[in-house]
Amino acid sequence: MHIDMNSGVRSSTKLAEAISLSPRERAGVRGNATSELPSTSIFASRLSTAKRVQAARRFLITWLVIAALNLTAAAKKVVVLGIDGMDPKLLQTFVEQGRMPNFKALMHEGDFRPLQTTMPPQSPVAWSTFMTGLDPGGHGIFDFIHVDKEKMTPYSSMAQAYPGGRPVNIRSWSFPTSGGGVRMLRKGTTFWETLGDHGLRSTIFRMPVNFPPVKAPGRALAGMGTPDLIGSLGTFSFYTDHRSDFAPVVSGGEIYEVTVRSNKVSAQLNGPVNTFRRFPSKESLELLEKGRAVSVTYDNPKMLQDFVVYLDARAGAAKFVVADQEFILKEKEWSDWIHVEFEAIPHLLKVSSAARSYLKQLSPKFELYVTPLQIDPEDPVMPISHPANWSKELSANLGRFYTHNIPEDTQAFNHGVLTAREFWDQMIFAYEERSRALDYLLQHQDEDFLFVYFGTVDQGSHMLWHFMDREHPGYVQDDVLKDGIARLYEMLDGRLGRVRQAIGKDTLLIAMSDHGFAPFYWKVNLNTWLLENGYITLKDPTKQESGEFFSNVDWSRTRAYAAGLNGLYVNLKGREKAGAVAAGPEYDALLDELERALLAMKDNRNSRSPVSLVLRPGRDFHGPEKDKGPDILVGYSRGYRSSSDSPLGLFPKSIFVDNRSPWSGDHCIDYRLVPGILPPHHESDTDARGSHCFAPARIRSFVTRRTHWQRRPGS
Numbered sequence: 001m002h003i004d005m006n007s008g009v010r011s012s013t014k015l016a017e018a019i020s021l022s023p024r025e026r027a028g029v030r031g032n033a034t035s036e037l038p039s040t041s042i043f044a045s046r047l048s049t050a051k052r053v054q055a056a057r058r059f060l061i062t063w064l065v066i067a068a069l070n071l072t073a074a075a076k077k078v079v080v081l082g083i084d085g086m087d088p089k090l091l092q093t094f095v096e097q098g099r100m101p102n103f104k105a106l107m108h109e110g111d112f113r114p115l116q117t118t119m120p121p122q123s124p125v126a127w128s129t130f131m132t133g134l135d136p137g138g139h140g141i142f143d144f145i146h147v148d149k150e151k152m153t154p155y156s157s158m159a160q161a162y163p164g165g166r167p168v169n170i171r172s173w174s175f176p177t178s179g180g181g182v183r184m185l186r187k188g189t190t191f192w193e194t195l196g197d198h199g200l201r202s203t204i205f206r207m208p209v210n211f212p213p214v215k216a217p218g219r220a221l222a223g224m225g226t227p228d229l230i231g232s233l234g235t236f237s238f239y240t241d242h243r244s245d246f247a248p249v250v251s252g253g254e255i256y257e258v259t260v261r262s263n264k265v266s267a268q269l270n271g272p273v274n275t276f277r278r279f280p281s282k283e284s285l286e287l288l289e290k291g292r293a294v295s296v297t298y299d300n301p302k303m304l305q306d307f308v309v310y311l312d313a314r315a316g317a318a319k320f321v322v323a324d325q326e327f328i329l330k331e332k333e334w335s336d337w338i339h340v341e342f343e344a345i346p347h348l349l350k351v352s353s354a355a356r357s358y359l360k361q362l363s364p365k366f367e368l369y370v371t372p373l374q375i376d377p378e379d380p381v382m383p384i385s386h387p388a389n390w391s392k393e394l395s396a397n398l399g400r401f402y403t404h405n406i407p408e409d410t411q412a413f414n415h416g417v418l419t420a421r422e423f424w425d426q427m428i429f430a431y432e433e434r435s436r437a438l439d440y441l442l443q444h445q446d447e448d449f450l451f452v453y454f455g456t457v458d459q460g461s462h463m464l465w466h467f468m469d470r471e472h473p474g475y476v477q478d479d480v481l482k483d484g485i486a487r488l489y490e491m492l493d494g495r496l497g498r499v500r501q502a503i504g505k506d507t508l509l510i511a512m513s514d515h516g517f518a519p520f521y522w523k524v525n526l527n528t529w530l531l532e533n534g535y536i537t538l539k540d541p542t543k544q545e546s547g548e549f550f551s552n553v554d555w556s557r558t559r560a561y562a563a564g565l566n567g568l569y570v571n572l573k574g575r576e577k578a579g580a581v582a583a584g585p586e587y588d589a590l591l592d593e594l595e596r597a598l599l600a601m602k603d604n605r606n607s608r609s610p611v612s613l614v615l616r617p618g619r620d621f622h623g624p625e626k627d628k629g630p631d632i633l634v635g636y637s638r639g640y641r642s643s644s645d646s647p648l649g650l651f652p653k654s655i656f657v658d659n660r661s662p663w664s665g666d667h668c669i670d671y672r673l674v675p676g677i678l679p680p681h682h683e684s685d686t687d688a689r690g691s692h693c694f695a696p697a698r699i700r701s702f703v704t705r706r707t708h709w710q711r712r713p714g715s
């Protein structure tokens with residue numbers, strides 16, 4: 001990368017001013033940073049915290065951009081390790097225990113500090129802010145789940161598929177006249193696009209909420225938010241001859257009943273829906289059979305791939321035959337990636353995928369786990385990388401790898417499909433894949449800026465907390481796993497050490513996290529609380545616990561509902577499908593009332609206050625998206641979190657429930673309780689560079705000046 005050193009934009013401040021004046025920045029960061037929050041508000045202390053978040057985020061992104069510009073001006077590079085969920089207190093504890101020598105060394109070089117996260121402190125939200133410098137009012141990501149208010153159905157906040165043009169139908173075939181696709185829902189300009197505007201190239205590896213990846217100079221592989229082959233955020237398959245051992249429906253997976261006959265199991269991998277085929281729907285066929293005239297409706301069938309397992313109980317092993325491939329697995333053994341193809345149009349169009357299988361048990365029960373079907377990096381059916389062929393290059397050098405959303409299969413563990421040890425092995429496999437990729441990227445880094453994402457600490461902290469915390473209602477004594485989270489931190493420390501060795505002194509290394517962690521002791525069923533407090537009315541109160549996504553709700557007599565992990569919505573006239581609350585004074589009064597009631601909520605079992613913060617995006621956030629998310633964001637106090645039923649529009653009987661599930665640690669609470677980390681590094685090195693210095697103090701003063709400039713009326 002070359003910056004014109006004679007142009008007079010040599011100092012940090014001027015370089016960054018040049019950035020802040022770019023048209024995209026004008027539309028993005030600047031537009032969202034201008035609103036001064038009212039200091040006279042009765043919520044002044046909370047608002048000043050919101051302001052601090054903004055400042056911290058703006059500080060970080062500005063710092064990244066300036067660091068990259070300055071270093072690369074002197075032919076330097078920047079490497080950022082994005083460690084999802086690394087908690088400053090746990091880090092400090094493990095450092096003090098002498099378990100993290102590399103972090104310790106790094107912390108002594110810079111001025112280590114907690115990093116304010118976003119509200120809500122959910123990964124898609126926090127990473128979107130990290131990459132754009134905008135709060136959710138600007139980037140539009142408020143939660144993992146958003147609500148389609150016309151249909152009153154939930155959808156993934158991160159990306160959305162759209163269908164192809166009106167199809168030409170010929171018998172059982174259907175051919176769209178134009179291609180469908182998938183679009184990212186996050187708004188705003190990423191910092192690496194800004195770097196690109198200034199001639200810098202970046203490699204962005206597995207950044208969350210970057211699917212399909214933005215097309216900036218350099219390369220990118222999509223991360224969290226990337227679907228699996230069937231379009232879900234990760235659906236495992238489990239084949240067993242004891243289906244009744246498991247819940248009838250499990251989130252994140254499908255459990256199939258199979259039969260062992262003559263030491264053989266025949267089953268199928270369930271691929272994506274084949275939009276090229278159509279058959280009359282079951283309902284249409286039934287009506288036609290009864291002789292009732294009806295216009296026929298059609299369904300698209302799923303693509304299937306047969307496979308056979310030959311069991312040899314005496315040898316404790318089984319042979320798998322999938323199409324023309326054969327492999328043998330011993331009991332309790334994982335396969336490597338197996339290439340799987342689904343035929344959409346015979347001899348013409350195949351959809352490529354990959355999966356790993358785990359032979360959990362041969363006998364007395366048969367149990368086989370198969371990972372979510374991956375979009376094959378060697379032949380991707382959707383745009384998972386930029387440029388499109390980069391995933392192919394990675395796969396050629398590293399072998400196939402997990403490409404979907406979050407590889408660590410927490411749901412399989414949560415539902416008892418995998419044990420804690422099996423989950424651990426699967427998680428470490430995914431970690432090692434990332435680790436090998438980082439080595440490869442460091443060896444081949446010809447870009448100016450490298451970001452690599454690690455999700456292991458986050459996912460491990462969610463699932464292993466109850467092994468290390470004796471206070472936890474779901475505490476399990478396990479002499480190995482009680483150290484599980486510490487071991488994950490140690491692994492990242494080892495990784496950091498290797499990166500430090502690999503990069504040398506002329507590369508800036510930043511290790512940061514998007515949020516920290518807290519125990520998850522008690523579940524809150526917020527919709528049940530709304531129901532008991534008269535904000536929701538059910539059509540049939542005797543069926544409180546049945547029905548999907550609010551299907552039993554009488555919307556004409558419902559004023560507010562909760563969806564997502566922190567979101568609360570008013571059932572607003574003209575916005576919701578059957579809105580009941582008028583905009584204006586009625587809406588404002590309801591929000592005031594809800595805010596007071598939420599903060600006054602008590603858990604009578606222990607006299608605690610489960611809610612410690614309420615934000616109102618329409619009032620507290622900035623930018624064109626601020627009215628498109630929830631009307632209220634609920635910040636739970638330490639130990640509490642939303643249940644996983646309530647965000648899906650369900651109404652369990654009790655408002656508060658002890659959490660005994662393996663998902664035992666969390667961070668989707670009051671953001672002030674779960675900051676991330678930001679250890680600035682190599683400060684002494686950079687101080688020696690004179691005008692190229694990007695020491696935090698200088699950047700802070702720059703941010704202050706820039707903020708004042710942005711807030712000047714009429715500027």
Ligand SMILES: [Zn+2]
Nearest residue numbers: 085123458459
């Ligand atoms: Zn998490």
